Amino acid sequence: MIAVDWGTSSLRLYRLDVAGMVLERRRSDDGVLASVGRFGEVLARGIDGWDDAVIILCGMVGGRGGWQEVPYLDCPAGIAELADGMQRIHPPGFDGRALWLMPGLRDLMSDSVPDVMRGEETQLAALLGNLAVGSHLVCLPGTHSKWVGVRDGRIQRIATAMTGELYAVLRQHSILGRLMPVEDGRFDAFAFDTGLRRSEQAGGMLHHLFGVRTAGLFQQVAEAALPSYLSGLLIGHELRASGAFSQKPRPAQVHLVGNDRLLASYAHALTSLGIGVQRHPEDLAAHGLYALWSRRTATRSIPESV
């Protein structure tokens, strides 16, 4: 089968064997935003040379503004609900193949404002088997960091923090960016820790943000290290307001899913705040899609024809 993780800004394609091992992987910047109006064409080019009959896609490709919108499923949801929620689509140009889109998940119950995910539920599907007993907290850091509560193998709760996007817009468009070097440069662990500690002080985030400027102007933090300081400050605010601190009982550890660079920052921050971490690689989506497809074919008396 072919597993496709098609997000807002990137496209990841995996060819899997019948046991779910990744035979080949490809990546491009043809994310959903760059592919509007030509999804079939972009996908056909992406899987060129792969003749597998089943293609399963997750991520924003199934959202509003994507190829075709698949409605959100409601939390709580586990492997069974996610596998059941797949929708087959029939775009032209894919005769002899079966294309399936994953639904996203929404959480209408945990908070007064709904929260959602689309793509991350598939990464989580690869983990849910290992989280089948008890309560667990998973964090998928990124542009929009997802904090996910899992109980007895089912996704119960979603809380998103806009950390990565706020970092980017402040860096590129605010007065804070003007003091900083154009490129982020080398990660400065000392400045990151200084920002992390700043986040626990009084005054609130809006005040702490202005302090990034004065910390630079008064040379408390070198200008080259200000990006790391800002990153530590924002991640600190994210962590302190997250389930890692508010959940009762406090989780003994947080499962982290993401790329090495981001995970290093989050693991360091959580550890220094006294919380254990367990890291998982970013390309869980391929394994999640395999697990979901296996579940779907195993529980249907007649597997959907191709």
Added chain:
Amino acid sequence: MIAVDWGTSSLRLYRLDVAGMVLERRRSDDGVLASVGRFGEVLARGIDGWDDAVIILCGMVGGRGGWQEVPYLDCPAGIAELADGMQRIHPPGFDGRALWLMPGLRDLMSDSVPDVMRGEETQLAALLGNLAVGSHLVCLPGTHSKWVGVRDGRIQRIATAMTGELYAVLRQHSILGRLMPVEDGRFDAFAFDTGLRRSEQAGGMLHHLFGVRTAGLFQQVAEAALPSYLSGLLIGHELRASGAFSQKPRPAQVHLVGNDRLLASYAHALTSLGIGVQRHPEDLAAHGLYALWSRRTATRSIPESV
């Protein structure tokens, strides 16, 4: 005398009589950023036809990147220190006139990160006479909102919140802006209050910001009302972390200085949180400069020659 409030993005000029009454006022968008390299020329055009001998300037014109940098004075500072801290400059083209720049203020003691103001100290100078006894809290909302603690007529404490700038960059450059109408449109008091109440819930500001998107997507808040919702959310976070809540004893009221539109939002928010307000007009700078010049000439045995 001529009083000049020359900030980052605007230039305000006032002609005052000997009693400090405003005879004439002018305003332009030739702020400091737009005037670099030609401050003398911009000022000469601004005061064209006014032959007063004394010109006093406050705001970013005296900051780094301004006409000439005047070092910050340290808090605590009152009328006496501010009047003493004026610096005369001698640019070409102003023969027969005396030009003075106001210093800014810095607060190195109240927090682990320094805080500063440049221009607001002059607005405050117009109020300090009325705040001569006891402790007072003044808020000057804006791009960078200033929260100022005054005790016995002297400025003790400065805390800046980046509220207005964060609103603008999120509005223009983040995913939140994409859901909103291009123009802010009519202020929506109900949505503002909804955002204000949201700010007191658990989850933290980074989570609440993502919720602006889902509140729009799930039609909890109409898209046209999302700017007011975001404004209420950010102002709520600013107020709850400000001295209005953290200062002990809690101040009975907050003095608000600024333009009518902003003051209406802040006054409404503070009142609904149970805190009284007293409003002051935005053009206090002219009165402050008059008060400072009067003080300076009254306390020098020989007024500086023109």
